[in-house]
Amino acid sequence: MSSSTQEVLSRIDESGLRRPKHLTLMITDTCNLRCHHCLLDCTPDLGRHVPKQAIIEVIAGFARLGGERLMITGGEPLLHPDWIEILSYAWRRAEFSEVCLQTNATLLSESDVDAISRLADHRLVLQVSLEGSAAETNDVVRGAGSFDRIVDGLHLLVQSGLGTKTRLAFTEMRHNVGELPGMFELVEKMGIGKLITGTLVCGGRAAQEEVLAMPTPAQYQRLLDRYVLDADFRSRYRERGNVAAIEWYEGKGNPTEEDACSCIETPFISAAGRMYPCVMLLCDEYSVENVYSFRLEEAIDSALPLWSRLQETHRHRRVSLASCEECSGLLHCNGGCMGRAYAAHGDFMTPEDRCSLRRAVYSYGRSSLI
Secondary structure (H helix, E strand, O other): OOHHHHHHHHHHHHOOOOOOOEEEEEOEOEOOOOOOOOOOOOEOOOOOEOOHHHHHHHHHHHHHOOOOEEEEEOOOHHHOOOHHHHHHHHHHOOOOOEEEEEEOOOOOOHHHHHHHHOOOOOOEEEEEEOOOOOHHHHHHHHOOOHHHHHHHHHHHHHHOOOHHHEEEEEEEOOOOHHHHHHHHHHHHHHOOOEEEEEEOOOOOHHHHOOOOOOOOHHHHHHHHHHHHHOHHHHHHHHHHEEOHHHHHHHHOOOOOOOOOOOOOOEOEEOOOOOEEOEOOOOOHHHOEOOHHHOOHHHHHHHHHHHHHHHHHHHHHHHHHOHHHOOOOOHHHHOOOOHHHHHHHHOOOOOOOOOHHHHHHHHOOOOOOOO
16 A cells, blocks of 8 residues: 555544445446436436546555445446456456446346356346336336346346346335335346345436336335235345335434444546545535546545535534434434435435435334234
């Protein structure tokens, strides 16, 4: 480790921020789909691929900084002409405990899967997005015919022995959250390793269109009813799942360990070379431009005064939001995600968009059946 890297790490510690551990790296903003919920508004028409050498230098810098997990994403990363070389380089960096390729799987070919298979070990993860257990549910989000193409890609991965290294990523929305039990059945039937979910963010393209909506509190409570009362569903979940509502329910009595935001621990670098302190905090005012023109250490160092102010905002926010004062989940929620608040409202000092959903979970009665 060079002295400059160590100096930057020391300044991160002194500022009270967390060291970067999980980097999401957008290698292209081009995508073959036009999903209605895309936070970054990626389309087939953009056509911007980050040069391979610039990406490799960022990955090397992240390794020097002690990074542990790397997410290679887009757009659709398989549209980058050098995607397999980039993935191979990241996988060869022994410093990383996880290297993840995030893809919609619609472009996967047998030769692609063969190339990925040569890298397969415990550190490699394939993350495939799917928004329903049936075409009708998924395709309203990702486009006509996308469900069948995604499932075909998943079958290729499973047939090549990559099923257990694959996780499905599902966005919870009003029209599909009721399909979560069916999604777990699909994962089990296909031999997929895991199902993870996130709640729709009402930003990006989702804020511009009225096609999609967030789940309702009643839907979250019905999901918890299913988890509490259905032993088969609960067993599938505990083996393969990570769903926010259920994790909140199981941990609602446990306070968070720190009152600091995890921003900078999970930085995001866009295809335009703009680095944000968190993949959920896409505010240009708190970003660093032209990251590919500097060593990653230098880019982070330049942002530390800016990002330190975010911690002050977070601490002020969690004790200033009137809606939090009487909430039984405050110690667990810690005021919620200010990145989501900004995405939904353009203002850090507002409740995050999942506030009513969190309250529904925190008020749900614990059953003696578990």
